[in-house]
Amino acid sequence: MDYPGNPPRAVWHTTESPAGGSYFSSVAAYLIRVASEPQVIYDPVTDRIGQFGPLTQSGRALRNDGSRRTNREGKVCVQMEVLGEAAHPWTNGFNPSSKPNFRKLMSTLRAHGIPDVRPAGDFPATATAVAAKPRNRTTWQTKGGHYGHCDVPGNDHWDPGAIAASVVPGKASSPTPTPTPSSVYEPFPGAAFFHTGRTSAIVTAMGRRLVAEGCGRYNQGPGPSWTLADKNSYAAWQRKLGYTGSDADGIPGKTSWDKLRVPKQL
Known part of the structure; x- marks a missing residue:
């Protein structure tokens, strides 16, 4: 990471493809082929999860912001490509309690110190709304938490759409009491x-x-x-x-x- 002294963050993308079925493997292969891998790919339909590389190293799913390498911002910059379309938020009808791999993913992000906040606010529901919302460099560079692709300076994608804050980041479950x-x-x-x-x-x-x-x-x-x-x-x-x-x-x-x-x- 170029700026390991800056806070840890997660970035959420959508693949702009259907979910489920054979899309998981084909989209993963495409991301490798075009050298745009995040660290994680996730299918909300099947709860299938894949990892392209260490969460503590740079992904390749973001464009640079001028000379500043956004993929390498912060202590960690863990990126998730979720199978789905921004126009149809994948969190609609999504129940984390029935998705053990998703829960493990969120626990892992928390274990890397990523706080359960959205520093840039809610993810907009339309491309028009994203265009009207500035991608604040100061916020991106200085605040840890969960961002959408739509929040990252130097990028023009509007994903992941209006995914529910109750799911991403949601809230950590109450820890099991430590046995005496x-x-x-x-x-x-x-x-x-x-x-x-x-x-x-x-x-x-x-x-x-x-x-x-x-x-x-x-x-x-x-x-x-x-x-x-x-x-x-x-x-x-x-x-x-x-x-x-x-x-x-x-x-x-x-x-x-x-x-x-x-x-x-x-």
Whole structure:
């Protein structure tokens, strides 16, 4: 990118072709043939998606704005060619909840830091409306978000048409709450839990974690019963954490246990 210090952006195009059927492959082949590939091609009918190259590198679907290479503006400038026609917005009747590939695409754009805004405003519904709307260079160069081909300085196409802002960019779904450690890992059961004759799935899970950490001292197992092999293995874990002497006696303590992250047993 020529201007990686400028904010990340996405640019939406339409192919001015029908969607669905065999158009996906034929349009993709055409874009390659004429050296006008974006990074992504998407079919809203079939939810099929293709990628021409890394999202962090320049696409080739925009004209330069004089000597300024619009394809290389910003930290990323991810361009999508969507099968459809600007005069008939592809978002009409489009339900993102039934399009997993589309949702993955939007999540990926957000992961690259592209905000859910349209800095240049809504995409006009007609070529006439686009002609009456200036393509603001300052906005394009300094603001991150979602643009239409119709917004980019140096270009004269009016796509993608009046695609719905509720779809592009839409809103990120509420993130799944981060599980608390107590819901993922076994809480420390207390040092008295670990004694000869104790049989528990927790002991097995602990042993497996010790093996995974390279501290296993087992000839067999790990198994459900606490044995000298478990004690020796846990002592190796304590030494790995830097404990010495009586602090590496092989009997679990809360600090070393929490660091071992024994999976929660149901």
